[in-house]
């Protein structure tokens with residue numbers, strides 16, 4: 320199941336929309352910011368029902 324989430328880039332503080340693949344469950348990966356192109360560490364937590372999720376982001380190099 321694909322979802323989109325609005326996040327704030329920890330590097331340039333712009334709001335960007337990212338695609339999330341909930342079918343893989345909880346995951347941590349990097350995604351390049353669409354504005355400043357720097358890598359963002361995305362920490363996706365998917366609940367047991369596979370529908371509720373939370374997203375945390377931080378700069379990859381912190």
Ligand SMILES: [Zn+2]
Nearest residue numbers: 328331352355
């Ligand atoms: Zn950015």
